[in-house]
Amino acid sequence: MDSTGYEKYARGQEEEFESICKRCGECCGSLDDPCRNLVKLPDGTYFCRDYANRLGRQKTVSGSSFRCVSIREHISLATLRQNCAYRQLH
Template identity: 60%
Template sequence: MDADKYNKNMEERQKKFEAICVRCGECCGSEDDPCENLVKKNDGTCFCSDYESRLGPRKTISGFSFNCVPIQEHIHNDTLRQNCGYRVRN
């Protein structure tokens, strides 16, 4: 497989993986003390206002410090939230 085809495949796989997220925001604290970057939309879904640079030290609205980690880490550690789309998938 040439490099272009490989990159295209990886891009498609990443898109499919990201589409599993139902945007509930639970992994970002939507149910209790949300991350200060979490934005709730009128339709009840959420998004991260700093998604591309999200990983690393973050704070919640109440000032609690935590690390934003890739969802793969939650999958690996079996710490997915109740309504997480990746939980249903596994």
Template identity: 50%
Template sequence: MSDLNRYNDWLTCKSVAWESLCANCGACCGALEDPCEHLKKGSDGKFSCETYESRFGIHHTVSGKLAKCVPIREKISRGESWPGDEHCGYKGR
């Protein structure tokens, strides 16, 4: 295996590990207050984003307010908080 392939595998592992920290509670997308229009609740009670691959940018909440979707890293680094964030797997990392 080439160094490039090993590096790509390492990146993939890191990305999977990072994504696995999310419990899909939907809290950072407003599940407990005024959710983003793209937040969907599954039959298992978990939430997902219907536009995940192109999620970043301006959207609306279900009540019609403008809402900016940013990477969770950015929210954490800015010290943001949101209802339900005490259960977020990324807080405190």
């Protein structure tokens, strides 16, 4: 596989991984004190308004600090929320 073919393959794998998310926002605090970047859509799903820069220090709506981590880190640390769709990978 050449580098262009590999990049296409890797992008497809990443899109497939991301598509597992049901956008419930629980990992971003939708059930209690959410991240300031969490936005609720009319259909009840959520998205991050600064997704590309989300990792690292962030603040919640009430002003508490927390460290945003990738969902892969949540999986490796077994800190996934109760209803998270990525639990099916365990």
